[in-house]
Amino acid sequence: xxxxxxxxxxxxxxxxxxxxxxxxxxxxxxxxxxxxxxxxxxxxxxxxxxxxxxxxxxxxxxxxxxxxxxxxxxxxxxxxxxxxxxxxxxxxxxxxxxxxxxxxxxxxxxxxxxxxxxxxxxxxxxxxxxxxxxxxxxxxxxxxxxxxxxxxxxxxxxxxxxxxxxxxxxxxxxxxxxxxxxxxxxxxxxxxxxxxxxxxxxxxxxxxxxxxxxxxxxxxxxxxxxxxxxxxxxxxxxxxxxxxxxxxxxxxxxxx
Numbered sequence: 001x002x003x004x005x006x007x008x009x010x011x012x013x014x015x016x017x018x019x020x021x022x023x024x025x026x027x028x029x030x031x032x033x034x035x036x037x038x039x040x041x042x043x044x045x046x047x048x049x050x051x052x053x054x055x056x057x058x059x060x061x062x063x064x065x066x067x068x069x070x071x072x073x074x075x076x077x078x079x080x081x082x083x084x085x086x087x088x089x090x091x092x093x094x095x096x097x098x099x100x101x102x103x104x105x106x107x108x109x110x111x112x113x114x115x116x117x118x119x120x121x122x123x124x125x126x127x128x129x130x131x132x133x134x135x136x137x138x139x140x141x142x143x144x145x146x147x148x149x150x151x152x153x154x155x156x157x158x159x160x161x162x163x164x165x166x167x168x169x170x171x172x173x174x175x176x177x178x179x180x181x182x183x184x185x186x187x188x189x190x191x192x193x194x195x196x197x198x199x200x201x202x203x204x205x206x207x208x209x210x211x212x213x214x215x216x217x218x219x220x221x222x223x224x225x226x227x228x229x230x231x232x233x234x235x236x237x238x239x240x241x242x243x244x245x246x247x248x249x250x251x252x253x254x255x256x
Contacts, residue, residue: 038215038253044245048073062117070109076233095181100236102165103142111136132205140195146183197227217251
């Protein structure tokens with residue numbers, strides 16, 4: 001009986017070790033690199049084109065941990081650019097502008113995340129499908145939005161006024177008949193204010209060859225940025241402290 005128990009114990013331990021070895025081999029299947037570096041370009045529903053930098057550690061075929069830094073910009077969901085030039089004014093070339101905008105809003109995001117592939121079967125067909133998720137901090141930068149206005153001084157004379165929004169000139173700032181056009185991107189940088197916040201992303205991740213040296217991947221998902229106060233983007237619309245976007249990103253880089 002004792003011999004039978006001993007043999008059973010040895011067999012059980014052997015099977016456990018073999019199963020563990022098979023699991024480890026399966027987890028490490030196809031993993032020939034340990035590091036990954038990618039850059040991405042993304043477009044989303046309430047913003048401009050963002051760019052990101054991702055540095056990753058490949059743990060197993062199924063799991064990759066990474067940190068990312070991203071530069072982006074957000075706009076109000078209801079703003080629209082007036083493509084028609086403003087009031088024709090001799091000596092000035094009007095530029096398209098956003099009616100009612102008070103500030104432009106730029107973001108620097110930083111965070112940690114993870115990619116998880118569903119199974120090795122997709123990799124064998126040349127395409128790996130999984131999910132990607134990350135979270136971290138956001139540093140928001142508000143820059144006053146400047147317009148060139150044609151203003152009457154009350155004595156029948158008109159002059160150019162290059163200004164940001166102010167309640168004292170609200171009537172002129174919000175009257176399309178007075179707007180020549182946007183003043184340009186360079187104006188307002190000396191008056192920026194910083195707003196900290198938090199951010200998170202979740203997406204479907206599609207990688208053309210998850211073990212290739214060169215990374216070629218697409219992500220489609222949702223992202224959220226939340227701040228401790230309302231972000232003052234528009235004069236004519238209700239502002240919010242939370243921005244939820246659908247985004248599409250192209251990742252390019254290499255593994256080693």
